[in-house]
Amino acid sequence: GENVEQHPSTLSVQEGDSAVIKCTYSDSASNYFPWYKQELGKGPQLIIDIRSNVGEKKDQRIAVTLNKTAKHFSLHITETQPEDSAVYFCAAPAKGGGNKLTFGTGTQLKVEL
Amino acid sequence: DADVTQTPRNRITKTGKRIMLECSQTKGHDRMYWYRQDPGLGLRLIYYSFDVKDINKGEISDGYSVSRQAQAKFSLSLESAIPNQTALYFCATSDAGPRGLETQYFGPGTRLLVL
Numbered sequence: 016g017e018n019v020e021q022h023p024s025t026l027s028v029q030e031g032d033s034a035v036i037k038c039t040y041s042d043s044a045s046n047y048f049p050w051y052k053q054e055l056g057k058g059p060q061l062i063i064d065i066r067s068n069v070g071e072k073k074d075q076r077i078a079v080t081l082n083k084t085a086k087h088f089s090l091h092i093t094e095t096q097p098e099d100s101a102v103y104f105c106a107a108p109a110k111g112g113g114n115k116l117t118f119g120t121g122t123q124l125k126v127e128l
Numbered sequence: 129d130a131d132v133t134q135t136p137r138n139r140i141t142k143t144g145k146r147i148m149l150e151c152s153q154t155k156g157h158d159r160m161y162w163y164r165q166d167p168g169l170g171l172r173l174i175y176y177s178f179d180v181k182d183i184n185k186g187e188i189s190d191g192y193s194v195s196r197q198a199q200a201k202f203s204l205s206l207e208s209a210i211p212n213q214t215a216l217y218f219c220a221t222s223d224a225g226p227r228g229l230e231t232q233y234f235g236p237g238t239r240l241l242v243l
Contacts, residue, residue, distance in 0.1 A: 024168070047229040058218050058234030104170060114159060114222050114229055120170040
């Protein structure tokens with residue numbers, strides 16, 4: 016089945032700096048890569064996703080890049096703000112399809128003032 | 129997301145007890161999921177259901193069972209709770225859209241402590 020590895024597990028940046036979180040996947044047939052943000056005391060929420068027919072997707076201060084050859088994808092947050100502090104999860108389709116996802120282990124992002 | 133609710137939000141129980149966690153959704157989605165979150169392990173799928181008559185095991189189903197009482201309700205049971213089932217449990221829903229992979233909407237979670 017799919018195996019998703021996520022790094023780093025924790026990331027601390029100064030407000031205004033950029034943050035990058037990286038994930039690798041094992042199944043070359045995977046074609047959908049979402050990113051979820053989990054704020055303290057809440058459930059994860061989709062913030063951006065990318066499909067394998069594009070290499071990059073942007074939504075204001077966040078972007079996701081995909082390298083299918085290397086089987087890795089990354090989340091980029093620019094001009095970080097305190098409200099970006101949260102746990103971020105990457106994911107890829109799990110074996111067996113049907114909208115099942117395999118999640119990475121999460122990255123705790125802290126944006127310091 | 130208020131469209132997906134979980135009860136209870138917190139639960140303390142003792143080893144050997146049977147407990148049930150409940151999930152309800154008003155999004156009209158056919159697909160529902162139960163996940164478990166542990167520090168350093170991310171989210172792991174316990175069970176999932178693609179419609180009322182469909183129940184499937186996820187990657188860590190041992191010690192758990194589920195019931196899909198209606199399109200809007202999906203409950204998770206721990207038949208005989210053990211301490212290593214202490215975790216944060218999430219219910220999620222998704223549509224079965226034409227793209228094949230649709231956004232999952234998560235509830236607020238249930239924090240379970242097994243003593």
